[in-house]
Amino acid sequence: MTAMTPEEAVRHVVATDPTFAVEEVEIRGVTFKAFRNIPGTVPALMAASRAKQGDGALDYLSYEGESLTFDEFRGHAHRIAHALRDDLGVRQGDRVAIAMRNYPELLTAIMAISSLGATVVFLNAWWTTEELDYALRDSGARIVFADRPRIDRLSPLKDGLGLTLIGCRDGEGQGDHDYRALYDAAASDAPPDVAIDTDDDFAVMYSSGTTGHPKGVVQTHRGAVNAVFSWLMQSVVAPLVTPPEPDAPEPPRPSVLVVTPLFHVTATHPVFLLSMPAGAKVTLMYRWDAAEAVRLIRDGNITRFLGVPTQSAELSEAARRMGETLPSLDYIGAGGAKRPAAQVAAIAETFPDAGVATGWGMTETQALGIGMIGDDYKARPDCAGKLHPPVQELRFLDDAGKDVPPGTLGEITVKSPANMRCYLNMPEATAETMQDGWLRTGDLGVIDEDGYVTILDRKKNIIIRGGENIACLDVEGALHRLPQVAEACAFSVPDERLGEIVGAVVQLRPDTSLTRDEMARALEGHLASFKIPALLWCQQEPLTRGATDKIDRRALRAACLKQMEETA
Incomplete structure (x- = not known):
């Protein structure tokens, strides 16, 4: 089989496989692209998935020794x-x-x-x-x-x-x-x-x-199922882009380990809901424990792992400690936050049989969005990837709502049937975010001529130092390069001369220390001088997190500024 480009493969699948045929539909007065022949609701998705699950006979849900077909x-x-x-x-x-x-x-x-x-x-x-x-x-x-x-x-x-x-x-x-x-x-x-x-x-x-x-x-139901089939289509496209060897064995049955809370979209949609039509088995953990995750993956021949970046990093460290390479793993993804670029190569080295992947999505998009895997990701570890086809559309807008050209910083704005219907009881917030079917994500980034998207920051997480815009994620990515740093969070600090300067708080690895001068010297050549934090706070305990396990930037900033004021 001759390999296709990703774009050719998508066009081929949409044109030849009725499951992924696309049509235009009107939803609440707006025209969207959507899959034509998929189940219309989440319960219908479960019913239609029975054949993929061995006509219902396959073990499907595993937890602490319990099992359900x-x-x-x-x-x-x-x-x-x-x-x-x-x-x-x-x-x-x-x-x-x-x-x-x-x-x-x-x-x-x-x-x-x-x-x-x-x-x-x-x-x-x-x-x-x-x-x-x-x-x-x-x-x-x-x-x-x-x-x-x-x-x-x-x-x-x-x-x-x-x-x-x-x-x-x-x-x-x-x-x-x-x-x-x-x-x-x-x-x-x-x-x-x-x-x-x-x-x-x-x-x-x-x-x-x-x-x-x-x-x-x-x-909505339509949104959830369109998101699921957008991910499912990737498994059909992948062998057209990278054809298997003629004598390659049949791939094993997909099997997923749920390691993030099921009250968040990262676990519900691309893990649980996708598992049904993918014919996958689902294994739940009582609580996150990296060593236990290694054992579950090894003993259960689990093929798919999707967690927040700290979990894939901890899984990698535990596997190295235990001398395991987990050959059954073919996918190890990160969602919920950006994985530090410095971790990508290390995780790929620990799990040589797995495609290391990244993804960007939102609760408001039912987790559908942007992603990439394997060599693409290793070559561009700071990048978020490309838009998942075929029902999504993508624009980059300035503050006035006008499109900006490739390579120019803009707000990532997406349109698809997976977008939310509204914010509950918040018509003004809905109107601000949803405009003619387009969702203003609040994330800032750039897209290159090949369609690769790099997310630089949240719109409200920009430090403006003397007129220069500094993305917090840019600073944090550099800090993660330092061997002493386990976690990092950057934020603005008020400054009389420049308006704002860069501050950062880091969690140090055990038995290490770091001064501001040592940090500045280590970052030379990795960050422009005006981006290097002028103030550094170090601590041994993990950084404060919010309800969704993301680092709570505002709480950390407030605590550091309060400490600075008390010291002064």
């Missing part, structure tokens, strides 16, 4: 759906919340709720009672699936909000109903008979919200 998983979801409708009165359009760690019940609850045409409300399992109170008031959800720690936090809200709590795992016996009792008493394990429109709401998922309350991102 795909048909058993579907049966669980359908039984809980009937219980929600018959016993608790849940109807189409209602919102039902989930608040728990990554248990199997979280996945069956997602499918049970959506099978009724109700909307899944994902509650962050790390939230406090006050934060849970906001999201429940905002969403109007009154039924919550929860484990024991979340029930403890929800209990003070129960009477005031009229909550019905369904206890799961260690939460059984603590709420109004037990998951197992609802399952046992359900009338049927057949799919509920509900007519769900493809543009109905599938989920409300809360964004990180670095200021004020988080925004409830309303996602």
Whole structure:
């Protein structure tokens, strides 16, 4: 077989494979490109995936020695759906919340709720009672699936909000109903008979919200399934771009390890939802532990790993420590944040059989966006990759909303059916972000003539030093080159002469030290002199993180500035 370029392969697949045929559709008065022949809803996606899962007979969901076949998983979801409708009165359009760690019940609850045409409300399992109170008031959800720690936090809200709590795992016996009792008493394990429109709401998922309350991102069924098939298409395109050897064995069944919270889009969409039509097995971890992840991947022949950058770095370190190369891994991706460029080659060296990948997406795009893998990524470790075809469109805009040419800094702006419907109860924020189907992401970057996108920063994370714009990610990427630095965060520091100067806080690796002068000397040649931090704070403990496990830049900046003022 003659190798095709990626662009040729995409055109070939769209033209010849009916699964990935594309058409123009009108959604809320705006014309989009969308897949023509895919399932219209998330429950339909589950039903259509049965053939890919060995006609339902293959082991599908694994957790701590427990296992469900795909048909058993579907049966669980359908039984809980009937219980929600018959016993608790849940109807189409209602919102039902989930608040728990990554248990199997979280996945069956997602499918049970959506099978009724109700909307899944994902509650962050790390939230406090006050934060849970906001999201429940905002969403109007009154039924919550929860484990024991979340029930403890929800209990003070129960009477005031009229909550019905369904206890799961260690939460059984603590709420109004037990998951197992609802399952046992359900009338049927057949799919509920509900007519769900493809543009109905599938989920409300809360964004990180670095200021004020988080925004409830309303996602539709059409958006979720179009995102899933955009990723699925990559597995069809890949062998056309890099044809296998004639005598190459059949690739193993895909198998994914879920290591990030399922209340975030990185785990729900490109891992869980994609697993169904990909014919993949899903393994859940009780909590993140790098050495345990190495053992699970090795013993379970897991092929796919997608986590935040710190997790892939920790996995790599643990594997080296344990003398493991994990040959079953063919994909090791990073989402949620940019992986430091210095880590790319090291991870590729540790896992020689895996394609090291990066991706950019948002809760607002149902995780669909930009990415690349393998040699492309190793050659461009600072880059985010190319736009995932074929239903997305991409523009780079200036502050006035005008397109900028390739190579010029602009705001990444995307259009696809995967884009959110709105921010819940926030019409002004929705209007600011969504314009004629185009989503203003707030991320700044450049695109080159070949279509590779480099993300330089969030729009609000630019340091302006004497008129020069400095991207925080640029500074952080350089700091990650230093052997003493485990994590880094850059931010602006007020300066009377220049307006702002660069400050940074770093977590040091064990038994190391770093002064500001040592840092400055080490960065010479890697950063322009005006970008090198003028002020440096060092600490041994991990950097402060927000609700989505991303570094909390604002909190770190405030703490460092306060320390500076107290010292002065």
